[in-house]
Amino acid sequence: MKKLGKQDLLLMYRNLVRTRKFDELNIRMATEGKLLTFYHSCQGHEAIGVGACTGLRKDDYLYPHHRGHGLSYAIAKGVNPRECIAEHLGRATGWGGGITGFHTCVPEFGILGVGATIGSGFVLSVGFALAAKKRGEGQITIMFTGDGGIQRGQFHEAANMASVWKLPVVWVVENNQMAWFTPYRDTSAVEDIATLAASYNMPGEIVDGMDVLAVHTAVQKAVERARSGEGPSLIECKTYRYRSHSEGRPDVSHYLPRSKEEIAKWKERDPVKLFEEKLLKEKVLTKALIQKISQECDAEAEEAETFGFESPFPDPSNLSKMVYAP
Amino acid sequence: MKKLGKQDLLLMYRNLVRTRKFDELNIRMATEGKLLTFYHSCQGHEAIGVGACTGLRKDDYLYPHHRGHGLSYAIAKGVNPRECIAEHLGRATGWGGGITGFHTCVPEFGILGVGATIGSGFVLSVGFALAAKKRGEGQITIMFTGDGGIQRGQFHEAANMASVWKLPVVWVVENNQMAWFTPYRDTSAVEDIATLAASYNMPGEIVDGMDVLAVHTAVQKAVERARSGEGPSLIECKTYRYRSHSEGRPDVSHYLPRSKEEIAKWKERDPVKLFEEKLLKEKVLTKALIQKISQECDAEAEEAETFGFESPFPDPSNLSKMVYAP
Amino acid sequence: MKELSYWNAISEAIAEEMKRDETVFVIGENVQESPFLVTKGLVQQFGPDRVMDAPLSELAIAGATVGAAMAGYRPICDLTFADFIYCAADEVLMKAAQQYFSHNAKVNVPCVFLGVAGAGFGNGPEHSRIPAAMVMNNPGLKLVMPSTPYDAKGLMKAAIRDNNPVCFFFHKKCMPMKQEIPDEEYIIPLGVADVKRVGSDVTVVATSYMVHLALEAAKNLEDIISVEVIDLRSLVPLDIDAIITSVKKTGRVVVVDEDTECCGVAAEIGQQIMERAFDYLDAPVARVCAANMPIAGAAMEKYVIPQLAQVQNAIEAAAGSGFSA
Amino acid sequence: MKELSYWNAISEAIAEEMKRDETVFVIGENVQESPFLVTKGLVQQFGPDRVMDAPLSELAIAGATVGAAMAGYRPICDLTFADFIYCAADEVLMKAAQQYFSHNAKVNVPCVFLGVAGAGFGNGPEHSRIPAAMVMNNPGLKLVMPSTPYDAKGLMKAAIRDNNPVCFFFHKKCMPMKQEIPDEEYIIPLGVADVKRVGSDVTVVATSYMVHLALEAAKNLEDIISVEVIDLRSLVPLDIDAIITSVKKTGRVVVVDEDTECCGVAAEIGQQIMERAFDYLDAPVARVCAANMPIAGAAMEKYVIPQLAQVQNAIEAAAGSGFSA
Ligand SMILES: Cc1ncc(C[n+]2csc(CCOP(=O)(O)OP(=O)(O)O)c2C)c(N)n1
Numbered sequence A, B: 001m002k003k004l005g006k007q008d009l010l011l012m013y014r015n016l017v018r019t020r021k022f023d024e025l026n027i028r029m030a031t032e033g034k035l036l037t038f039y040h041s042c043q044g045h046e047a048i049g050v051g052a053c054t055g056l057r058k059d060d061y062l063y064p065h066h067r068g069h070g071l072s073y074a075i076a077k078g079v080n081p082r083e084c085i086a087e088h089l090g091r092a093t094g095w096g097g098g099i100t101g102f103h104t105c106v107p108e109f110g111i112l113g114v115g116a117t118i119g120s121g122f123v124l125s126v127g128f129a130l131a132a133k134k135r136g137e138g139q140i141t142i143m144f145t146g147d148g149g150i151q152r153g154q155f156h157e158a159a160n161m162a163s164v165w166k167l168p169v170v171w172v173v174e175n176n177q178m179a180w181f182t183p184y185r186d187t188s189a190v191e192d193i194a195t196l197a198a199s200y201n202m203p204g205e206i207v208d209g210m211d212v213l214a215v216h217t218a219v220q221k222a223v224e225r226a227r228s229g230e231g232p233s234l235i236e237c238k239t240y241r242y243r244s245h246s247e248g249r250p251d252v253s254h255y256l257p258r259s260k261e262e263i264a265k266w267k268e269r270d271p272v273k274l275f276e277e278k279l280l281k282e283k284v285l286t287k288a289l290i291q292k293i294s295q296e297c298d299a300e301a302e303e304a305e306t307f308g309f310e311s312p313f314p315d316p317s318n319l320s321k322m323v324y325a326p
Numbered sequence C, D: 001m002k003e004l005s006y007w008n009a010i011s012e013a014i015a016e017e018m019k020r021d022e023t024v025f026v027i028g029e030n031v032q033e034s035p036f037l038v039t040k041g042l043v044q045q046f047g048p049d050r051v052m053d054a055p056l057s058e059l060a061i062a063g064a065t066v067g068a069a070m071a072g073y074r075p076i077c078d079l080t081f082a083d084f085i086y087c088a089a090d091e092v093l094m095k096a097a098q099q100y101f102s103h104n105a106k107v108n109v110p111c112v113f114l115g116v117a118g119a120g121f122g123n124g125p126e127h128s129r130i131p132a133a134m135v136m137n138n139p140g141l142k143l144v145m146p147s148t149p150y151d152a153k154g155l156m157k158a159a160i161r162d163n164n165p166v167c168f169f170f171h172k173k174c175m176p177m178k179q180e181i182p183d184e185e186y187i188i189p190l191g192v193a194d195v196k197r198v199g200s201d202v203t204v205v206a207t208s209y210m211v212h213l214a215l216e217a218a219k220n221l222e223d224i225i226s227v228e229v230i231d232l233r234s235l236v237p238l239d240i241d242a243i244i245t246s247v248k249k250t251g252r253v254v255v256v257d258e259d260t261e262c263c264g265v266a267a268e269i270g271q272q273i274m275e276r277a278f279d280y281l282d283a284p285v286a287r288v289c290a291a292n293m294p295i296a297g298a299a300m301e302k303y304v305i306p307q308l309a310q311v312q313n314a315i316e317a318a319a320g321s322g323f324s325a
């Protein structure tokens, strides 16, 4: 595993901050009624995408989770997040061309597209990995989903197929313990999702999803396993959803308000703060640098907002030409 | 668990023989071109249905496997198998009324109907079990499938849901190591299907599927667990398919002929013979009784054939009235 | 009489039926809080055993619905978005539809598949369909698509009491609509269309939210064209007699339906009109439907989904040149 | 020239394309032995990595197909029975259909979904559908349904080379049919109908095996009615121009399609004819389709599926009284 240097750590930190700032921008735009569709905040989840996608090859395939509509993953892979903002504003410069208002597709960075039915990324990612294996150039596929996504049959079929064919794929489950209004503990027969890996003869690991380095280390191990032809892995990142399922929705568990104490407890281990404190202690970061990064990210978000609003809408006369490829 | 008396053992033996004889009748009719659709022989599998369904309550729900198109299960539950023959001849007296030529439905015996997509019984049986639990009269549901069926996503979703809701259901997997032309070992990440139970926090047991008493014992344990509200169980019966997937199809593994030696080896532990020898040794059976039972079953099969051929076809003018219930 | 919103009319119908019949229960994802409100409040009244928050498992949810219905219960399965019928097509379109027929009418499947349907919020191609034609193309299923609170309540009660699987697609854009609802119980039988506006020049056959578009278009055109608006309310059974009666009067028809045009609801209705009233038609049956493409989201949605102007234009075209202002 | 059966023509097309293009591969259940023969023999030629026997997992098979296509390959996914599209509807009808559009035409999905389709062997409601309308109702998918060995080969090659997901439904009853096949390579572009019999009184638009029923009916009636038989070959794209040209000549149309009638293929074609050639129609477009019920099996199948007599009667009725013998 490549050891992370100071620059890598700083980049990871910056990407955590960028993710948070862009998420806040999305929330503000949603609150102001400017988004053209729903928004699912990724606050609390940032370390997973950033930790997992740092160090991937540009041609590795990536299937992001819906939280932040792909922010942390794409940012860590090198995509300019202003495309996310533009997408949410339905603009032609968005990373899905503004056609859906939230789908992510950046083929140059290995993001081939997503579906909007939760968990269907399992089977699509098997296809990406199958192509990669056939091509034989060492590409791997990483796919993110939630504790809800794992409950779909797609997981079972995909995991078995990928294991039998030793496909280069890493599945990262962001277990925030809620699927929409329903708590994981009331809809799952087992406490840890990592347990499920045994049914497919693949490694299943539990990781602290608030710790960006822990995520990075676990994922890198799985990535190496995948690249060397040994097959798929399942990584469960324990995390927490700070906000309601999507902006404007009630924040309940079943039908009662979620526990404020529990949210507060998780926020004590906020992934951005946690890493910041660590890097401060290790003197990789300074207070001044933190402020500088924060300001730069604010500026970037501001610029992205302007970019979004100034971008044109897609040309509707193109729609009918996009149903079938020539 | 109720201890089996001599009469029970004799009945089980008779039901094994009946299953075999009726299977042979189906095969002969298929070979003679008299069946109106396909036939999937259950030779080699008989002990599973007979062992598992002996001792069930009449109002327990039963979802049979497709082999024998339900023979061993229904027979052990008390259904007259001539309805199977009539169904295969497309007659109104068949156990699906001759509408499909192979679907089994005998509501008085808890057989509510089947689907023809493999593995979909998993989710239907969750529904039966949910109804039973709500009704609170101690009914359980038993559902049979193959090593192929377990590979569908329906299994994963059903197993998790049934476990979370502690539904009274027993899933019996008849692992004959082939799904159509494809060997289990080449399409599964784990050697034993029972392994999968751990993902759902339910018992998973491996049973010798050629031994009718072993099957009976394991299933009865699971049935008791289900009846007492402790939830689902998974039982893997190791067995073997003697014949090709369905009559008239090539008998290959991938695309090469299946090993004759392997088939012969399994036939040495034929479930009917095995139980016969045991009962002979224990003096429950005598040579004379064996012959008597054999003759009686032959006569029953013959009668069933006549019954089938003499039964009327369904009235086609009823079809349009059967699309919607009044 | 009391004023109820569309969603509240639906939830009231469900509550009444749950009270009346212990075999009725609700199963689905997040049905206790109910993101689309139609089962909100039920858990407080009936408890979590009858308002069951399920895992994120559409196959199991829909399959358990079919199984429980076969075993004597009357489940109401919330698919959340109607689009998620794709995620359990084997269970809904095949098993629910066919179990009764395949087994010689021995075991029926009384259940309701609820789905919030349609466009209007830019939610994109996987959250905006009204998969009506897919349901109609699979006989054995009934299909209800109410346009008003009053209809929604009466039809929901009929759907729950029906002895067959009924898809009940309620429209996102109807959610806030309010209407006076009688205090006494009422049921609207499936298969009876409602003439929402009487007219004599052009018949508009509409479904779900499109009824409101049709009514608006009719109003806008009232000085020049007398438009009759038929709200089908249920698509299976289809009240073809009501359509034909109107067509015989007007000779000109526009079908307005939000489902995808190709092999959609409007094609079936157009064809049936041609088969039964060819000699009465003064012009071809016109259709206004979702364009033949996925339902784009965000700002592009309106270029795929029928808009008022299209409906109006189609009515004017059907009426013919004699009617233009 | 050599004589090939329908299935052999299909497998030859696949073999040729696999040889020509290394990105083409086959994935599905039992594709090495191939119960319906269309991929039989390929594993011996191309090895198990390109003819992949998959687990009994339709979601994963179809999903992997879509994913591999997005990632630059050209998978041929064998669904076995076309009915099993229900078992992977999210993957086939939603993902395959929409990925290209949803992502602004950045990533396309070149793949083929093979399915053996139709009735004729009494296999019952879950093994006898031709789910054509469900495919057509989901834009983004193409749909091919060949009726002859010659067409099957040329269309299969076009389907594999197409840059879109193509459902290729081949009919059980066509399997043993044989025809002379040229030695040289040929491709039949999708979207071009074939007039299989020229006539002037009645146009019969037919699909798949129904083409043969139509030709037989035409022959039986040839002394009294001159029947033109159009074999659509592909349904998406639909060669509506060919249909309209014929309709303008005959003014009378029967659409014969084996899919379920309600919201089926024939309704769409009927409606399109009405929209484009209303003034040319001397009689309503008639349709002969599977009855609106599940496809019964065994001896009951023939009461659901179009039979020769029905086709003949419909042609006679369309021709009108002037033509009866
Ligand atoms: C197949 C499917 N079912 C349901 C939904 C509706 N839905 C969207 S997000 C979501 C919750 C997903 O939970 P999880 O996978 O845990 O991810 P999280 O939102 O908690 O990060 C649900 C139910 C969907 N989009 N697709």
Ligand SMILES: Cc1ncc(C[n+]2csc(CCOP(=O)(O)OP(=O)(O)O)c2C)c(N)n1
Pocket (backbone or CB within 6 Å): B067, B116, B117, B118, B119, B145, B146, B147, B148, B149, B150, B174, B176, B178, B179, B180, B241, B245, D029, D056, D058, D080, D084, D087
């Ligand atoms: C969903 C689905 N996929 C494929 C088939 C075709 N099919 C019928 S039986 C069968 C093999 C089933 O194998 P298994 O479950 O092991 O049972 P076995 O026949 O070996 O007893 C297959 C693939 C089907 N009927 N349904």
Ligand SMILES: [Mg+2]
Pocket (backbone or CB within 6 Å): A146, A147, A148, A174, A175, A176, A177, A178, A179, A180
């Ligand atoms: Mg979650």
Ligand SMILES: [Mg+2]
Pocket (backbone or CB within 6 Å): B146, B147, B148, B174, B175, B176, B177, B178, B179, B180
């Ligand atoms: Mg098997």
